[in-house]
Amino acid sequence: MKKKVAIMGATGMVGQRFVSLLENHPFFEVTSLYGSSKSKGKKYGDVVQWVLEKDIPQYAKDMVVKSFEESPEVEESIVFSALPSDVADTLEVELAKSGHFVFSNTSSHRYDRFIPILIPEVNPDHIEAVKYQGTKGFIITNANCSTTGLVIPLKALTERFKISNLFVVTMQAISGAGIHGLYALDIHGNILPYIANEEEKIERETKKILGTFDGEFKDFELEIFARTNRVPVREGHTEVVFLEVEAYLPEIISALKEFKGVPQELKLPTAPEKPIVVFEDPLRPQPVLDVNKGNGMSVSVGRIKLKGSTLTFTVLSHNTIRGAAGGSVLNAELAYVKGLI
Ligand SMILES: NC(=O)c1ccc[n+]([C@@H]2O[C@H](COP(=O)([O-])OP(=O)(O)OC[C@H]3O[C@@H](n4cnc5c(N)ncnc54)[C@H](OP(=O)(O)O)[C@@H]3O)[C@@H](O)[C@H]2O)c1
Numbered sequence: 001m002k003k004k005v006a007i008m009g010a011t012g013m014v015g016q017r018f019v020s021l022l023e024n025h026p027f028f029e030v031t032s033l034y035g036s037s038k039s040k041g042k043k044y045g046d047v048v049q050w051v052l053e054k055d056i057p058q059y060a061k062d063m064v065v066k067s068f069e070e071s072p073e074v075e076e077s078i079v080f081s082a083l084p085s086d087v088a089d090t091l092e093v094e095l096a097k098s099g100h101f102v103f104s105n106t107s108s109h110r111y112d113r114f115i116p117i118l119i120p121e122v123n124p125d126h127i128e129a130v131k132y133q134g135t136k137g138f139i140i141t142n143a144n145c146s147t148t149g150l151v152i153p154l155k156a157l158t159e160r161f162k163i164s165n166l167f168v169v170t171m172q173a174i175s176g177a178g179i180h181g182l183y184a185l186d187i188h189g190n191i192l193p194y195i196a197n198e199e200e201k202i203e204r205e206t207k208k209i210l211g212t213f214d215g216e217f218k219d220f221e222l223e224i225f226a227r228t229n230r231v232p233v234r235e236g237h238t239e240v241v242f243l244e245v246e247a248y249l250p251e252i253i254s255a256l257k258e259f260k261g262v263p264q265e266l267k268l269p270t271a272p273e274k275p276i277v278v279f280e281d282p283l284r285p286q287p288v289l290d291v292n293k294g295n296g297m298s299v300s301v302g303r304i305k306l307k308g309s310t311l312t313f314t315v316l317s318h319n320t321i322r323g324a325a326g327g328s329v330l331n332a333e334l335a336y337v338k339g340l341i
Contacts, residue, residue, distance in 0.1 A: 121261030145323025296321030
């Protein structure tokens, strides 16, 4: 029998992805959709400003949106959270205390002592941290959307080679700012050279994710310098990466092409066959052509060059699928097959 799940923040950018990705899911069935008090009591199909390419799934259209004020008791034990961080700060903790398994997209708890930032291809063993949380339920977060695209190829490299001194420059999509996040006049035909807190998140999260968990998290040692930009692209964060590596180009390309992880071994339903798609064509990857590789769950890597020991490449990943809702669903699938939920 499928496990019942609730989606919090279901009307937003990430919430809509959850609603779409969880249609006909083999493990999970969506039985509640939550929004803010402004949406409560209305049919999802009437209140949502739907922005995805695929239509609103039939199952969701007539569901009545709930809010916490109306029903503070959440019936479902599994909660997919796409809440703003100020709401998630306390609510996700309350949910975990009362026995819910929360799969979160917000940054609120990413640095908490026993909360993993889980990317199942990269650090599946970090899931063990939930056993130390001391609550009936738990919180598992996924990474910031630009961190996710970065750490997957980094893991492929660190598995085989020593790396150091990483520089990354991002070109991040509009959808990363949320459904009402940007004014058209600010971003149309323009580039915004700053995204609040994003550079710090990339630097901090990358080290935690690539690090170890052995009763406590220990950061991976790496100097990271990130610069983030918002660009007029609808979906897909592109990042240009420079780092020092002790390896030859053919073995670097093989490491990226051959990379696979636990989700592929376990054949988890949302796992892409190839976590990394490598391009030799210098004009790829492009958001318009490549953002949906592996149903939005593969990251695309191209422009790979090695000059001395300096490696550079360009990576593209889907910010609301691999970097948000799809990443959370994959985390829940791993927890499910491990018997944790
Ligand atoms: N967008 C991305 O690419 C991305 C990627 C990774 C992580 N994230 C994170 O995921 C979270 C959601 O982001 P988003 O882009 O989906 O934001 P969004 O489009 O602005 O959606 C926010 C959602 O939260 C609900 N909400 C707002 N205030 C609330 C309140 N006081 N109580 C309960 N619900 C409330 C909204 O409901 P109403 O419509 O009813 O107001 C809406 O469903 C954020 O923490 C963000 O940092 C986003």
